[in-house]
Amino acid sequence: MTARAAILLNALSLYAVALVLLLALFFQLAWYELPCPLCLLQRVAFVALAVGPILNIRYGPRPSHYALSVLAALVGIMVSVRQVMLHILPGDKGYGSPIMGLHYYTWAALFFVLAIALIALVMLFDRQFADDPSPPPAYAKIAVWLVILITAANAASTLLECGFAVCPEDPVRYLFLLGG
Amino acid sequence: VDQTVLFIFFLTAMLAGWFGGRRAAMTLFGIALVFSVADFFHHATSALTLSF
Numbered sequence: 711m712t713a714r715a716a717i718l719l720n721a722l723s724l725y726a727v728a729l730v731l732l733l734a735l736f737f738q739l740a741w742y743e744l745p746c747p748l749c750l751l752q753r754v755a756f757v758a759l760a761v762g763p764i765l766n767i768r769y770g771p772r773p774s775h776y777a778l779s780v781l782a783a784l785v786g787i788m789v790s791v792r793q794v795m796l797h798i799l800p801g802d803k804g805y806g807s808p809i810m811g812l813h814y815y816t817w818a819a820l821f822f823v824l825a826i827a828l829i830a831l832v833m834l835f836d837r838q839f840a841d842d843p844s845p846p847p848a849y850a851k852i853a854v855w856l857v858i859l860i861t862a863a864n865a866a867s868t869l870l871e872c873g874f875a876v877c878p879e880d881p882v883r884y885l886f887l888l889g890g
Numbered sequence: 891v892d893q894t895v896l897f898i899f900f901l902t903a904m905l906a907g908w909f910g911g912r913r914a915a916m917t918l919f920g921i922a923l924v925f926s927v928a929d930f931f932h933h934a935t936s937a938l939t940l941s942f
Contacts, residue, residue, distance in 0.1 A: 747933040750893040754926055757900045761919050765907045778919055785926055792934050858904050865897035874891045879933075 711835035713843060716771040717850055719832055720763035723825075724853035727760045730821065731860045734814065735867065743806045744871055744881040748793045752818045753864055755786030759825060760857045767850045770843025776829050783829075786822035790815045892929050896922055 734753055737743055745753065762779035766772065793815040797804040804813045812820075832838075846854075870884045871877065899922035907915030 747893065748930075751896075751926065751930055751933065754893055754896045754900065757897060758919070758923060758926065761900060761903050761907065761915065764904050765912060765915060768908055769912055774916070778916070781923060785923060785930070788927075789930050789934075792930070854904075854908060858901065858908075861897055861901045861904065865894055865901060868894040868897060869891070872891055872894065876892055 711832070711838050713770055713838045713841035716832065716835070716838035717767055717846065720766045720771070721847075721850040721853040723763050723828070724760055724767075724850075724857050727756050727763075728853070728856045728860055730756055730818075731857075731864065733809075735860070735863065737807070737809070737814070738867065741807060744884075746805060746879060746881060747877045748789055748796075749805070749814065750868055750877065751789045752786060752793075752815060755782055755789060755822065756818075757857075757861045757864065758782035758785065759822075760861075764854050764857070767846045767854060770841070771838040773833065773839065776833055779829055780826055783822040783825045786825075787819060790819035790822060794819055892932075896926055896929065899925065 731753060734745070734749075738745060759779050759782040761782070762775040762777075765775040765778070769775075793805070797813070797815075806814055809817065868877075870887060871881055899918060903915045903918035903922060906918060
């Protein structure tokens, strides 16, 4: 796999992360389902997952950049599996509405495991690390700025939800708008 | 506010990386990841309110 092909895959991974974060924001706004602290931490892990691909696109693929994404995915697995365990007892309806039968945190756990598997597969191809880095193509730059904008939107949304306090375990209103 | 700070940390890491500060980006990423794990342990041990 050439560096150019690896950049394409890294850009696609950024679009995937952007889609996941946009869906989460959509459900938050459309269904008025405010994310709990563990839900927010999973969003943070998705954002962290994007730092590696951004560095790969900017400086060319390097194993250290992929390592950042693996570390982010491990944190994401830790948080999402913890939330799955919190709602695993029979009769527990879970937190929030299910999407295609699974809750957001279950999808998140699957996504993080898949991310590690895909990163391992991409890292099998050594040639990408030997090629000289070329300037990032337009589609990759758009992916980078899309993720940056969505991350800023998440920061603003979390500030609105939690204000300057620690987020409540079961949030039902935007505390910042209430002067919290 | 804890997660807001984490988002801002990672946002800063992205911007630093994109504008030429690779080392700064990786350092910020490391700090933010450690804070993320610490924040997780804070919330992971919260009392569980069963929903049934």
